[in-house]
Amino acid sequence: MIKLIKSSFHREADTKRALADFVLSHDVFSMTEQCAAFETAFAAKQERAHAVFVANGSAANLLLIQALLNQGTLRRGDRVGFSALTWPTNVMPLIQLGLEPVALDCELDTLNVSPETFEAHISQCKALWLTNVLGFCDDLVALRSRCEERGVLLLEDNCEALGSRMHGTLLGNFGAASTFSFFVGHHLSTIEGGMVCTDDEELYHQLLVARAHGWDRSLPATARAALRAEAGVDDFYAKYTFYDLAYNVRPTEINGFIGNQQIRYWDEIVQRRASNFALFHAAMTGNDDFHQLDVSHMDCVSNFAMPVVCRTPQLAEKYRAAFEAADVEIRPVIAGDVTQQPFYRKYVKDDAGRPHARLVHTAGFYFGNNPELTDDELATLRELLRG
Ligand SMILES: Cc1ncc(COP(=O)(O)O)c(C=O)c1O
CATH class of the missing domain: 3.40.640.10 (Type I PLP-dependent aspartate aminotransferase-like (Major domain))
Structure with missing residues (x-):
């Protein structure tokens, strides 16, 4: 896995x-x-x-x-x-x-x-x-x-x-x-x-x-x-x-x-994650099933998990199933629109929608980006991202 x-x-x-x-x-x-x-x-x-x-x-x-x-x-x-x-x-x-x-x-x-x-x-x-x-x-x-x-x-x-x-x-x-x-x-x-x-x-x-x-x-x-x-x-x-x-x-x-x-190991950890991110980003770019990420304003993106936001919840179902079938552990993209979480609704009256954060929740998921990913694992993940 x-x-x-x-x-x-x-x-x-x-x-x-x-x-x-x-x-x-x-x-x-x-x-x-x-x-x-x-x-x-x-x-x-x-x-x-x-x-x-x-x-x-x-x-x-x-x-x-x-x-x-x-x-x-x-x-x-x-x-x-x-x-x-x-x-x-x-x-x-x-x-x-x-x-x-x-x-x-x-x-x-x-x-x-x-x-x-x-x-x-x-x-x-x-x-x-x-x-x-x-x-x-x-x-x-x-x-x-x-x-x-x-x-x-x-x-x-x-x-x-x-x-x-x-x-x-x-x-x-x-x-x-x-x-x-x-x-x-x-x-x-x-x-x-x-x-x-x-x-x-x-x-x-x-x-x-x-x-x-x-x-x-x-x-x-x-x-x-x-x-x-x-x-x-x-x-x-x-x-x-x-x-x-x-x-x-x-x-x-x-x-x-x-x-x-x-x-x-700060530099080693950050650089390895950043270079994994660059590979994932390149693999996703041009796949119209996904909302494209814009990182042109950033010098370095180093993350510990890679988000994927599909254009529709139906596409998300398809990609989540494909990642799971390839034995890749996936999770929701943090708490989604946190205002929809039970604790928030209990304490704060706020019915305004946040459509983007909501879509990230309903049509998104993430998988791990860590420095120990092997070349084979990177290749599997890139293939999945290409669709
Ligand atoms: C944005 C953000 N803030 C705060 C936390 C809380 O950190 P911790 O798990 O160390 O309590 C997390 C945890 O992942 C987080 O992602």
Whole structure:
């Protein structure tokens, strides 16, 4: 079978051996040096000033929204535009934390929100919370400049797009902050894991406080001293002083250690996935059964799964059957139009249709793109895409 996820780690045998040695030779596994080293390495590779490592990508999203509320950049009741084609734990934090989600349809050729679609909603939105779906983006340069002009806070859920680039800029670096997932099968795996990146030092401090109980222990010394002075606490009580609303979404040293092993393969992983994508894209191009993807504005598309959107649900049935007959594991394209999911309908009154996101759901599917695909498997997949 051509599985969606072929392994837990890139270069799995080496990573498992190193992990076994690490566990046998260490006693402390709660968050400390390995996690800190992974944050430093990740911030450097992602070309961002700050990176905050957390338990998973969903926690990264929740933490980011909480930190923005704690900072006062967002307020309860603010309207936040988000990509209707997304993963549920992208929009769930908006609902959980009292913001008002405004669902935005995607384009069929980029699977992302376009500047034109956002323009129709820009006057109501305090923030735009984009998902860079499956390594793709729409015109992020135009979206960023429109957000700047109108004072809209731009945020990116980059859990599916590590390593993709547009106009020389890594996806995840267009907004004020971005989130990442290191769940198995994503570009980098730490089994479970996530990251929030930002260049904003004040937001960085809010993230550190909200990541662990609301205390100050992860803060740099000067920021910690300032908080303690303001609250009037001495060193004894500072240990159990809690400054703001928080969670405990810390990762462990085991996740940190794996992250430090895997990040060495960042370029290899991204390039391999990008070259697989180029082969799939070439095979699909010209097959009129599919909506064609437009990636002409992107320098690099690196995804962990390859979406196929057929022109009709009937064609989708035919292609899904052909992929399954060839023993290829397939899934729906993330949550489709997330506003049609039961949880969303329970909490948000919104009957407007998002026809593109809906079509992606009813006429789409994806299969895995991972660095371990063999030449034979690549050939099978390309043949299937040619129709
Ligand atoms: C766009 C997006 N956001 C958030 C997440 C959540 O990440 P995690 O599974 O690490 O919680 C995912 C998971 O795949 C995702 O695709």
